[in-house]
Structures are given as structure tokens and as C-alpha cells.
Amino acid sequence: MKNTNVAAWSILIVLALIWGTSFILIKRGLEVYAPGEVGALRILAACLFLVPISIPLIRKLSARQLKLLLLIGMVGTFIPAFLFALGQTRLDSGITGVLNGLTPIFTLAIGAVFFSQKFTTANYLGIALAFIGTVVLLTAGSGGEVSEFNFYALFIVLATACYGTNLNVIKYYLADLTPLVITSVSILLVGPMAGLYLAFDADFANKVASGPEAVRALGYVALLGVMSTSLALILFNKLVQMTTPIFSSTVTYLIPIVALTWGLLDGEQLILGQIIGIAAILLGVFINNRKKAKAAQKQN
Template sequence: MRSTLYLLFLSLLWGSSFLWTKQLLNYFQPTTIVFLRCLFGMIALLPFLLFSKVKLDLKVQPKFLLVVALAAAIPWNFMGFALQGIDSGLSGILNATTPLFAVLFSIVLLKIKPLRNQIFSLLIGFIAVVILMFFSGQAIGSQFSIAHALLMFGVTSCYALNSIFVNKYYTTVPPLHLSFWTLAIAIMINGPISLLMEPKAMLTVGTPSVFLSLLVLGSLSSGLGYVIFYVINSASGPIFAVMVTFIVPFVSILLGVIFLNEPLHIGIAIGLPLIVTSLFLMNFHSIKFRKVVESAPGKFDDDFS
């Protein structure tokens, strides 16, 4: 029950990130938003780092910094620019294609042979994206630019590559430390650029609407969000934790409709269920395996102990 509540709370935080980013675009350029978001996230993360039993390793290789840059520093800039031309609800749906890109890159880069359900998942996901793109461009009251929508695939590609490289090379790095370096490298990259582009940006941070947006987007979503995700992953396993991917698009659409007056159109009605179906197929073999293990817990003890 506790893990379910954590999952719903995390879905609300991550699903609302598109709304808060959209709101902050009224005040800042995307690079400044990334810098402030990560700065607020780092402040929230510091207490966990201070009380962590595992000492933070400050000697890291450039390759590692590039990998963690793919988690925030680069994709969150793409997201900011993308949201200048598309609805937040659509961006939330397109963001859910990350697992599809992870499988695609695994096939291309790692030469992993895909399962049948993953092939069907990629096909359905592709059809869903085409439908979403087409109807979003036709819908009355919808903010849509094909170039900005394509930027979201830059976001999901970065997330997918980060996931692949972390799982391949950095599984021994504690999740809390991955979170620290993800935020730290984003601050180091985007901070100087932000100060050059918008030197007076910090003077706006105290504005109530700006501070609230950064508090949720930075401290809660980007800082505590990682911690909550790893708590869920530890308590209930990765298959349960990945369910957040299914819920986030619904949250982003709902918030966009309520707070930004974004339209609900037929593309969303058709495309979103297809995306959810695609994600389910993507994880079908893992869900099926989990059910087998739970029904006969002693059967796999020797293999996985």
C-alpha cells in the first residue's frame, strides 16, 4: 500500500514537470530553467547525501559525466525548447516513448535480439506517435509545431541512452550518487550559460509563482523524485517502479487541460491508449516472469540467490 502511494505521488510530480516548465518559460529561457531546477533539486538532495553511509566519490571520468549529462543537462534543455511549441499534455505522452527508444538503441548499439512482444511494441508505438502528430496539428486550440515535437524525441533518446549506459557500465554506483552527479553536471553546464544569457534571472526567483514552480519542479520532482523512485524500486522491484511511465502521460494531460486550457482531441483519445498498450507489451515478459516467481517463490531461489 505504501509503495502504491509513493508511486502515485511520484507520478503526480513527474507528470506535472511539463506544466511547471511551461509556466517557467514565461520568465526564463530553457537553459536557465534547467540550471534553477537542478539547483533546487540539489538543495533537496543534500540532506540525503550527508546522512548516506556510502561516501561520495568525487573522482569521476569524463565518460561518466557524459552519461549523467544524458539524464538531465541535455534532455531538459530539449524539453524546455520543445514546450515552446507544443502542448504540455502532448509532451508528456511523447516522453513516455523512452522505453521504446531504449529497446531500439539496445538492438542497434548492443546487438541484442528483440523479443516478439518488443517488436510489436515498437510498431504500435510508432503508429501511436504518427496519429498523435497528425491530429495535434489539426486540432483547434492546440499548440503544435512538428519541429518542437521532434525535440521531444531528443529528450527520450537521451533518457534511453542514459539508461543503457548506466545499466552497462555503472550498476555499482549508488542511485543517490547517480542523482547527485546528474544534478551537479547539469548545474555546471547550464549555470555559466544561464548567467551569460540572463544575468538578472536570480532576481526573479523570489516571485511567488516562480518560487512555487521551482520548488515543485526542482526540489520535489528533480531532487526528492529520484529518491522516491529508488525507494519504490527497492521495496517493490523495478517492474512495479516502471509503472510510473504508464501514469505520467495521464497526469500531464489532465493538468494541461485544467490549468493551461489545452484541448482534448481525437489524437489523444487514440494515441494515448496505443502508447499504454505499447508500454505494456514492452514489459509483458517481465510482468509474466514476476507472476511466475511470486506463485512459486522457492523455485528460482538457487538461480537468483
């Protein structure tokens, strides 16, 4: 039991480090490549890394399962990869990492609206706090005053809504498949689209050949795809199997810490208004996860 606990905490910390580092890697990629190129590169790298696993698995799936996995690949990987890159053209990487924490909120909200999950008073409170925190976070001026809303944040919010949709579809329609099958095959199905995007991008090849800086940025994005989109998902699925979804959800609170740390080390500033917004978002997520934890304890 002790060894299992050590392994679980080790995986949790590694996951937080990997996913929390994702946003600074996107930032590095955007120094050379356009948002669409960063998103496509990320997906293609993940796809190629998982090919040895996904190709043998795809032959065992039905047409219905493949259609659902294509949907999962689109809303869970393809679209968010482009949205995060686009959003980070006008958002600090640390702030983007905090906004990523809205995923559990959207998972709950979409589950309630489209999949008949029940809302509680605590759920409403958590969602309200997260919404208020998002608005405060993205309208905070450097002197504490309210500034113009950063509409690029909506790309990140939409990406977390995609993640929430993705998790609900998996839960209600693909519960019969293993997490490894879902991850590897869904990425395989959208990988060729990312490859075509880059193939028809006339500027991409020129950028890659432009010098060491471009090659370095390419490496950052490839690392992003292999680590954050492939290895991290496999590790997360393993963590859920070893422990509980409640323990695994703890990573939601650790990711923003890692993302903000990278941002501060990279010279990004964090002001009082942003701190208040961050606190409200994390408190909203905590309230919702706490409610889930109590429900799980009652079932046990």
C-alpha cells in the same frame, strides 16, 4: 507485507503526481523565462538541493566512475532539461507528458542496438505502435484531419532517447554504485554548467528582478528541480528496492494521466486524433513492459 504494499503504492502515486506535474511547471516557467533559462534553473535547483548528499560521496569515487557519472549527468539530466523546455514552447504540457512515455521504448531499442539485448516479436510490435501513435498524435488536426507535423515534438523524442541511453549506461557500466550516488553525483557534476549558463545570460537577472510574476515563475522552476529531478529520483530508486522494476514501471502509465489532467484544467484541448495517438503509444509501452514482466516471472 501489507504495510510494505501500502507504502509501495503510496510512493507510486506520489511519483506519478510529481512527474506528471513536471510539464505544467515547465509551462509556467516558460511564461517568463527562455527555454534555456528554464532548463538551467531546473538543473541548478536540483544540484543545490543535493549538495549535502553529493559532496561527501564524490570523494569515494574513482576517475572512471566520475567520467561515467558526468556522461550520465549530461544525457540523463542536463540535455533533456533543455530539450523538454524547448519542445514545450510549441507543445501542450499534456501532450509532452504522453511523449515522455516513449522512454521505455527507447531504453529497449538502444539496449538492443548498442548493448546486445534481444528483440522479440512483441518488442517490434510495441515499438511500431508507439511510433505510429507518435506520428498520429502530432499530426492530428482539430477536425480530425491530418495537419502539419509539429517538429518541436522531435525535441521531446530526442530527450526520451537520452533517457533510454542513460538507463542502459547505468545498467551496464554503473551497476556497482547505489542509485543515490548515481543521482546526486551526476547532477552535482553538471550543476556548475547550468550555473555558468545563467551567469552569462544577460537577460536572466533582469527577468528575475522584473516583478512578482518573474519570482513566481522562478519558484515554479525551482520546485520542478527539487521535486522532479531530485526527490522523485530518490523515491523511484526506493520503490525499485521495495518492489520490482516491473511494478515501478507502472508509473509510466500514470504520468500521462496526471499530465493530461493538468493540461485540461489549464485550458488545453484534447481532440480525437490525439486520443488515438495517445492510446497507441501507451499500448506500445504496455506490450513491451508485459514482455519484461513475463521474463522476470520465468527468472523467479
